[in-house]
Amino acid sequence: DGGITQSPKYLFRKEGQNVTLSCEQNLNHDAMYWYRQDPGQGLRLIYYSQIVNDFQKGDIAEGYSVSREKKESFPLTVTSAQKNPTAFYLCASNQGVMNTEAFFGQGTRLTVV
Amino acid sequence: RKEVEQDPGPFNVPEGATVAFNCTYSNSASQSFFWYRQDCRKEPKLLMSVYSSGNEDGRFTAQLNRASQYISLLIRDSKLSDSATYLCVVNPNTGNQFYFGTGTSLTVIP
Numbered sequence: 176d177g178g179i180t181q182s183p184k185y186l187f188r189k190e191g192q193n194v195t196l197s198c199e200q201n202l203n204h205d206a207m208y209w210y211r212q213d214p215g216q217g218l219r220l221i222y223y224s225q226i227v228n229d230f231q232k233g234d235i236a237e238g239y240s241v242s243r244e245k246k247e248s249f250p251l252t253v254t255s256a257q258k259n260p261t262a263f264y265l266c267a268s269n270q271g272v273m274n275t276e277a278f279f280g281q282g283t284r285l286t287v288v
Numbered sequence: 289r290k291e292v293e294q295d296p297g298p299f300n301v302p303e304g305a306t307v308a309f310n311c312t313y314s315n316s317a318s319q320s321f322f323w324y325r326q327d328c329r330k331e332p333k334l335l336m337s338v339y340s341s342g343n344e345d346g347r348f349t350a351q352l353n354r355a356s357q358y359i360s361l362l363i364r365d366s367k368l369s370d371s372a373t374y375l376c377v378v379n380p381n382t383g384n385q386f387y388f389g390t391g392t393s394l395t396v397i398p
Contacts, residue, residue: 208386
């Protein structure tokens with residue numbers, strides 16, 4: 176079945192540690208996105224990539240990094256520079272053309288203690 | 289000004305009621321509009337796309353008003369299973385980004 180997979184579903188890390196969240200899709204989509212969701216704030220764009228080996232900062236990129244070495248994969252690293260990393264992280268993909276919807280992974284709930 | 293604004297609610301309605309949500313967007317050049325549904329602690333899932341001519345899918349009707357820059361979602365004959373958060377999503381036609389509203393919470397009461 177085609178889809179977008181995030182792992183792990185739950186992640187706990189100590190403060191000051193970097194952590195990488197996985198996102199893989201087999202939909203052959205060109206564009207991939209990372210969002211962060213906090214209670215009452217909706218989804219905020221962290222990074223997005225329109226094509227392999229290229230990505231752009233979203234609205235809240237500080238303290239995060241990404242790579243897009245393969246079309247299928249768009250991992251997100253939450254670095255120690257991110258001041259408030261505890262959140263629900265959602266990865267999405269779409270065909271990269273207008274009027275096409277985004278498909279989401281199941282999300283990773285990151286808790287930093 | 290935010291790209292997309294929604295009334296967060298909550299909307300608490302009895303079963304069988306009709307409920308409507310509105311969402312305004314700031315970029316007049318926006319081309320793509322969607323309504324997503326998100327259940328508690330789950331990922332958003334596409335409910336329906338919003339076309340210029342409006343569209344209907346069973347009990348759900350979505351409409352676009354370009355002049356006033358808002359989209360709406362109407363749910364008729366509400367079911368308990370409609371309880372969720374409804375997200376308005378706009379693609380502003382620049383960089384293929386998606387902008388999400390904060391979501392409107394709906395609870396359908398028996």
